[in-house]
Structure formats: structure tokens, C-alpha cells
Amino acid sequence: MTVDITNIAAVTDKLKGRHFDVVVDFIAFNLNDIEARLELFRGKTDHYIFISTASAYQKPLQQYLITESTPLSNPFWEYSRCKIDCEVRLMEAYRNEVFPVTIVRPSLTYGDSSIPLAVNSGYTSIDRMRSGKPLIIPGDGLSLWTITHNSDFAKGLVGLCGKKEAIGEAFHITSDEVLTWNQIYSYTAEAAGIEEPRFIHISSDLIAACIPAYAGSLLGDKSHSAVFDNSKIKRLVPEFKATTRFKEGIARSLAWFDAEPKRKNIDYKGSALSDKLIQAYERGASSAIAEFKC
Numbered sequence: 001m002t003v004d005i006t007n008i009a010a011v012t013d014k015l016k017g018r019h020f021d022v023v024v025d026f027i028a029f030n031l032n033d034i035e036a037r038l039e040l041f042r043g044k045t046d047h048y049i050f051i052s053t054a055s056a057y058q059k060p061l062q063q064y065l066i067t068e069s070t071p072l073s074n075p076f077w078e079y080s081r082c083k084i085d086c087e088v089r090l091m092e093a094y095r096n097e098v099f100p101v102t103i104v105r106p107s108l109t110y111g112d113s114s115i116p117l118a119v120n121s122g123y124t125s126i127d128r129m130r131s132g133k134p135l136i137i138p139g140d141g142l143s144l145w146t147i148t149h150n151s152d153f154a155k156g157l158v159g160l161c162g163k164k165e166a167i168g169e170a171f172h173i174t175s176d177e178v179l180t181w182n183q184i185y186s187y188t189a190e191a192a193g194i195e196e197p198r199f200i201h202i203s204s205d206l207i208a209a210c211i212p213a214y215a216g217s218l219l220g221d222k223s224h225s226a227v228f229d230n231s232k233i234k235r236l237v238p239e240f241k242a243t244t245r246f247k248e249g250i251a252r253s254l255a256w257f258d259a260e261p262k263r264k265n266i267d268y269k270g271s272a273l274s275d276k277l278i279q280a281y282e283r284g285a286s287s288a289i290a291e292f293k294c
Contacts, residue, residue, distance in 0.1 A: 001014055005027065005036075008036060008039075008040070011040055012040065015040060015044055018044065019044055019045070019046075020041075020044060020045040020046070021045070021046055021047065021161075021162055022045065022046070022047045022048075022049065022161040022162055023041055023045045023047070023048045023049065024049045024051070024157070024161070025037060025048065025049065025050050025051060026051045028050065028086060029079070029082055029083070029086070030082045030085070030086065031082075031085050031086065031089055033086070034050075034086045034089050034090060035089070038093055038099065042097070042099065045100065046100055046162070047100050047102065047161065047162055047163075047164075047166075047167065048090075048099065048100055048101050048102070049101075049102045049104055049157070049160065049161065050086065050087070050090055050101060050102070050103055050104065051104050051106065052083045052084075052086065052087055052103050052104060052105045052170075053079070053080060053083045053105055053106065054066070054105045054106060054107040054172050054174065054226065054228070055074060055077060055079070055080040055083075055107075055217075055220060055221040056072045056073075056074060056080045056083050056084045056087070056105060057070045057071070057072060057073075057074075057105075057226075058070055058071040058072065058073040058074075059073075059074060059076070059219075059220055059221065059224045060224055061224065061225070064225060064227055065227055065228075065229050066172070066226065066227060066228045066229065067228075067229045067231075067232070068105075068169075068170045068171060068172060068232055072084045072087065074220045074221075075220070076215060076216050076219040076220030076221075077215075077216030077217065077219075077220030077221065078216065079216060080216070080220055080221070087103050087170070090103065091103075091168075094167070094168050100167045101167065101168070102160060102166040102167055102168075102169060102170075102171070103169070103170035103171070104156075104157060104160070104170075104171055104172070104173060105170065105171070105172040105173075106148065106153055106172070106173055106174065107146050107147070107148055107172065107174045107226060107228065108145070108146070108147045108148065108222075109147075109148045109149070109150050109153050110147060110148075110149065110150065110249065110253065111149065111150040111151070111253075112252050112253050112255075112256040113253070113256055113257075113263070114253060115188065115250070115253055115254075115257075116147055117135070117184065117185065117188060118137070118138050118181060118217075118218065118222045119135070119136040119137070119138060119207065119214065119218075119274065120135060120136065120267070120270060120271060120274055122265070122267065123257050123263070123264045123265055123266060124265075124266050124267045124270060124271050125188065126188075126192050126254065126257065126264075127264070127266050127271070128271060128274070129189055129192055129194045129197050129198075130192060130193075130194065132198070133198070133271075133274075133275070134198035134199060134200045134278060135185060135197065135198070135199055135200070135274075136199075136200055136201075136202050136207065136274055136277065136278065137181050137182065137185055137199050137200070137201050137202075138181065138201075138202065138203070138204040138207060138218055138222060138223050139181070139201065139203060139204055139223055140201055141180055141181045141182035141185070141199070141201055142180050142181070142182065143180065143181055143222075143223065143224060143225045144178050144179070144180060144225040144226065144227050145178070145179060145180070145181055145184065145222065145225070145226055146174050146175055146177070146178055146179075146226050146227060146228055147175065147177075147179070147184065147246055147249075148173070148174045148175040148242060149175070149242070149244035149246075149249040151244060152175060152241075152242035152243060152244050153173050153174075155237070155239065155240045155241070155242075156171070156173035156233050156237055156240040157173060159233075159236070159237030159239055159240055160233075160236065160237060163236060163237075165236055166236060169232075171232055171233045171236070172228055172230070172232075172233070173230070173233050173240070174228045174230060174242070175242040175244075175246075176228075176230060176242055177242065177245055177246060178227050179246060181222075182199075184246060185197070185199055187246055187247045187250055188250050190247075191247075191250045191251040191253070191254040192254055200278055200281070200282075202277065202278075202281050204218040204219060204222075204223035205219070206277075206281065207277065210276075210277050210280070211273050211277060
């Protein structure tokens with residue numbers, strides 16, 4: 001059965017007489033979506049799993065290790081704030097009407113068809129490196145970050161499905177591998193066959209000021225270290241273990257792109273903005289150095 005979830009009349013008709021053991025919702029992003037889901041699935045599922053986001057966790061962190069009890073707050077990114085609003089409404093439905101919800105918060109999750117970098121993600125980053133152009137790394141590249149392969153995320157998610165102990169609870173599901181952005185970019189270059197990649201470090205504040213589209217993702221998420229305590233998911237789903245190291249996973253991604261030229265979509269506009277920012281940054285740096293030499 002296939003139906004457009006935004007076509008409420010069609011969905012309502014398709015759901016008549018049906019009941020689901022589990023509903024997993026990846027595409028609810030705001031309160032209107034959640035209200036519609038509540039109307040659709042009240043009494044029709046034993047378990048509703050809402051895919052939220054680990055970017056909802058408070059930034060900057062008060063403690064470096066993120067647990068499910070870390071406060072939710074993100075003044076920099078509307079996407080994260082909307083997900084927080086969704087969580088609040090769903091937990092209200094759980095308390096007031098026993099709606100069987102579980103919250104899942106993934107961190108940066110990728111698969112064979114994605115290349116998860118902080119700036120110029122996707123195949124655009126590979127095209128730039130293979131063309132001899134530099135990639136921007138936010139800050140000094142030493143922030144600690146967690147990237148999770150979707151095959152590992154799936155182990156935790158599937159393990160939660162149908163578990164009554166998970167209802168009314170929140171879980172993040174991430175890798176235990178922690179890398180710096182410098183390492184992440186270097187492993188990506190290695191997978192792309194680039195022996196001497198060119199990286200340039202630019203502060204997240206400057207990137208966001210010059211290219212506002214990056215503001216939420218950087219200032220509200222990727223410019224901060226993100227290290228997760230996965231004890232909670234492991235207690236309830238003992239079989240969950242992230243086994244795909246980033247170096248292995250990104251090599252699989254590059255093999256996927258290189259296997260079919262049509263997959264190599266390039267964001268030329270985004271790449272041009274990176275060139276413009278790099279040029280402006282280097283002019284400013286050269287000017288400052290010259291001034292201090294006087």
C-alpha cells in the first residue's frame with residue numbers, strides 16, 4: 001500500500017480497518033505534521049516511533065558527554081526547534097492519552113549514497129578535491145564529532161520496534177566512534193584517492209555570516225563537539241553495536257558514486273560560494289599579516 005501522508009483524506013481511507021504493530025515516522029517535521037499523525041494513528045498502532053534529531057540537544061553543552069537527559073535547546077536552527085516542539089507535543093499525548101510514542105534522536109547518519117561533511121557535503125566535496133580545489137573545514141577542525149552509518153542505526157531502531165519498555169522514552173542511536181573533523185575530511189580524501197588534499201580552516205561564525213544557509217547546521221550543531229553515551233539504547237537493545245567505522249563506510253560511499261557517473265550530482269552554486277568565501281578569507285588574512293609586519 002502506498003499513499004501520500006499529506007493527503008489526509010486518502011490516508012484516512014487507506015487506514016480504515018487497519019492496525020499496525022509499529023509506525024516509524026521519519027518525515028514529521030513540525031507541529032502540524034504531529035497533530036495530523038495523532039489524528040491518523042490514535043488507536044491504530046501499538047507503537048509510534050518519532051525520528052527526531054540529536055541536533056536538538058543544547059548547544060553549547062554544559063557537559064561534554066550527551067545523554068538523553070541533556071536539555072533540548074537550539075536557538076540557532078529552526079529545524080531543531082521544530083523537532084523539539086514535536087517531541088513536547090508527543091510526550092504530552094503520551095501523558096494525557098497514553099499515546100504509545102518513543103522518541104529517537106539520530107546524529108549525523110549517512111549511507112552508501114551520501115558523503116556527510118560539514119561544508120560542501122555530498123559529491124560536491126569529492127568533485128572539488130578531485131579538481132584540486134580546497135575544502136572548508138569549520139573552526140580548527142579539532143571538534144569531536146560522531147557520524148553513524150545507517151546500517152548501524154537500523155540495528156538500534158529495529159531493536160526498539162514493539163518494545164513496550166521503550167514507550168514514553170527517548171533514545172539516541174549513534175556510533176561510539178568519535179573523530180575530529182580533520183580526521184573525517186582526511187578519511188574522505190583518502191577514500192577519494194586524493195593523496196594531498198587541500199583544506200582551509202575558517203571559523204564557523206565567519207562561514208555563517210557570509211553564507212547564512214550554513215548558520216543553523218554549524219552554529220546549532222556541527223561547530224560543537226558531539227560525543228554520545230549510548231548506554232540507554234544498549235540496555236534495552238543489547239544486540240545494538242555500531243560496527244561500521246567511518247573509514248570503511250566512506251570508502252563504500254565513494255565506491256557507490258564512482259560506480260555510476262549519473263550519481264555524481266554537483267552543487268555548482270554551493271561550490272562557487274565556497275570559492276568566494278575562501279578568496280575573501282585569504283585576502284583578509286593576507287591583509288592582516290601585512291599590517292602586522294609593518
